[in-house]
Amino acid sequence: DQQVKQNSPSLSVQEGRISILNCDYTNSMFDYFLWYKKYPAEGPTFLISISSIKDKNEDGRFTVFLNKSAKHLSLHIVPSQPGDSAVYFCAANYGGYQKVTFGIGTKLQVIP
Amino acid sequence: DTGVSQDPRHKITKRGQNVTFRCDPISEHNRLYWYRQTLGQGPEFLTYFQNEAQLEKSRLLSDRFSAERPKGSFSTLEIQRTEQGDSAMYLCASSFGQGDNSPLHFGNGTRLTVT
Secondary structure (H helix, E strand, O other): OOOEEOOOOEEEEEOOOOEEEEEEEOOOOOOEEEEEEEOOOOOOEEEEEEEOOOOEEEEOOEEEEEEOOOOEEEEEEOOOOHHHOEEEEEEEEOOOOOOOEEOOOEEEEEEO | OOOOEEEOOEEEEOOOOOEEEEEEOOOOOOEEEEEEEOOOOOOEEEEEEEOOEEEEEOOOOOOOEEEEOHHHOOEEEEEOOOOHHHOEEEEEEEEOOOOOOOOOEEOOOEEEEEO
8 A cells, every 4th residue: 555656767857957756645644745865875865845734845956845635745856967866755754653654766867 | 973874784694594783873863763675665664763662663574573772772673584575675764853753864774685
């Protein structure tokens, strides 16, 4: 039962353009959402998060959008850089509960 | 902040053997987690400690698995009588907080291969 779904296994974007990574969730109890980035042979690294009381959170080149009615969130990276090439995991939890549920990841390739 | 440290980075073992992994969290972090990641999947929650207390265990954590965090510092994850299905990346993470959504800080994992 995949409660957090990332339906695009991979994405290729030209350097300087926008990267949009999508994530859907099924558990209505989720109230906190996170994105992690993972390089090969390393553990995931926290990137950005958003609470369900917001619909947008921005941190530099990274913006996360949340559409609660559609149970959908997206991560925008503008402008994309070759160093952004990594696997991006969408994750969610609820009520400060420490069990974070992850999606299967989307592999982003930024082409110079 | 030296980050979360995991040892060993790689472990190859024969089916039926016992293995133990160690995790040293970021020193001021009171929460410690174990996750498992298999090929093509995201990290899956195994268990969680707040200080030395193990507060939750996933159904994925069979009787062959045991985790400890003595004194609320480092943690060990032991797998007894390993099976080929145990082959995975075992990730440790830590965070600091009290009932909030502090992000997890992951180590680089221990890759287990059971032959």
